[in-house]
Every structure is written in structure tokens, then in C-alpha cells.
Amino acid sequence: MNPIDPAKAAQFDTATFGAGCFWCVEAIFQRVRGVEQVLSGYGGGHVENPTYEQVCDKTTGHVELCRIIYDPKQVSFDELLEIFWKTHDPTTPDRQGNDVGPQYRSVVFYHNELQRERAEYYKKELDKSGAYKAPIVTTVEPFKNFYPAENYHQNYYNDNPAQGYCYFVIKPKVEKFEKVFKDKLKKN
Secondary structure: OOOOOOOOHHHOEEEEEEEOOHHHHHHHHOOEOOEEEEEEEEEOOOOOOOOHHHHHOOOOOOEEEEEEEEOOOOOOHHHHHHHHHHOOOOOOOOEEOOEEOHHHOEEEEEOOHHHHHHHHHHHHHHHHHOOOOOOOOOEEEEOOOOEEOOHHHOOHHHHOOOOHHHHHHHHHHHHHHHHHOHHHEOOO
8 A cells, every 4th residue: 555645635535435345446446547545444333443353243334445545636536436336236235246244335435515416416317227227225425434454455456366256256347347447547
């Protein structure tokens, strides 16, 4: 994880999304042009500084999240929302694929009124469009808290591409994302 340059910090904004396993969400958003930092963590619950094991016990109320620090001059919140909606299944409550439990629910934690309005608008329009066969269950909630996950969870896919979950679950998601959103990718 690269620290944010304090001299540049004022130009950045924050988005916080839960869309299943944070390893998948992190791997997608790390590739987006204008995203400065993606940090995996836990939020929305009632226990301070929870551990991965506590969150997996499903008693803390926390969701696996990614905090995305981005430059709004390069990528808008609306563009981040588009990526969010199209890279997970927002119709399955407490589940993404084989990952099941309340910690995997789909949620947008908004940091200001504009983010709330945009997330609710996008959700309503997607539901009306019939893009999904089932209703969208993603919640749009005020940002409450965020606790960074343990170091071994950070940059997980990039550091462990041959690990089974990475190879069979995350890699296909990343490849699909790179095809669909090639105009939004960071340049190497």
C-alpha cells in the first residue's frame, strides 16, 4: 500500500464499497485510472478494530470493504459507481458466489450528500432498466467507520496471483473488468 502524499491529499476524494470479498474489489479498483489507493478493511459494524476472524464469525455487523482514494479530476464518483455495479452481483443478499455471510453484502457507504444521491439514483435506474433478473439489494448507507484489514489482506491478488482463490475467482473477474472497462484502466 502506497501512502498518500500529504501535499496532494486535499485533491482526492474517498469512496467506500462493499461488494463481496475485499480481495476481489481491491483487485478491480487498483486498476482504475485516477485511483490513488485501495485499502481493504471492515466497516459498518459495532466492534472497534475487529479482526478477520471476528468478522467471519458474523457477530460484529461489519462488512468487508474497500476504501478507495481517488482523484475526481481523473475519475468521477459516477464512474466508480458504474464499475461497482458491473463487477459484482448486487441482487444476492449476503452473498457473492461461494462467499456467503453478512460480511459479503453489497453496500455503498456514502461520505456526503452527493454520493448518497448518485448511489440511490443509479440503483433506482438500474432496477427500472431490468438489467438484473432480480431486484437490487445493495444498501446505500452513511459512512460509519472503517478499520483497515490485517496487512496480509492488503494487495492480496497482486501478491498472490497463483493462490487458488486468486487464480480461479479473482483472475477471471479482473480479466472481464479489463475488457469491459479498457478505457478506464491505468496506463502501465
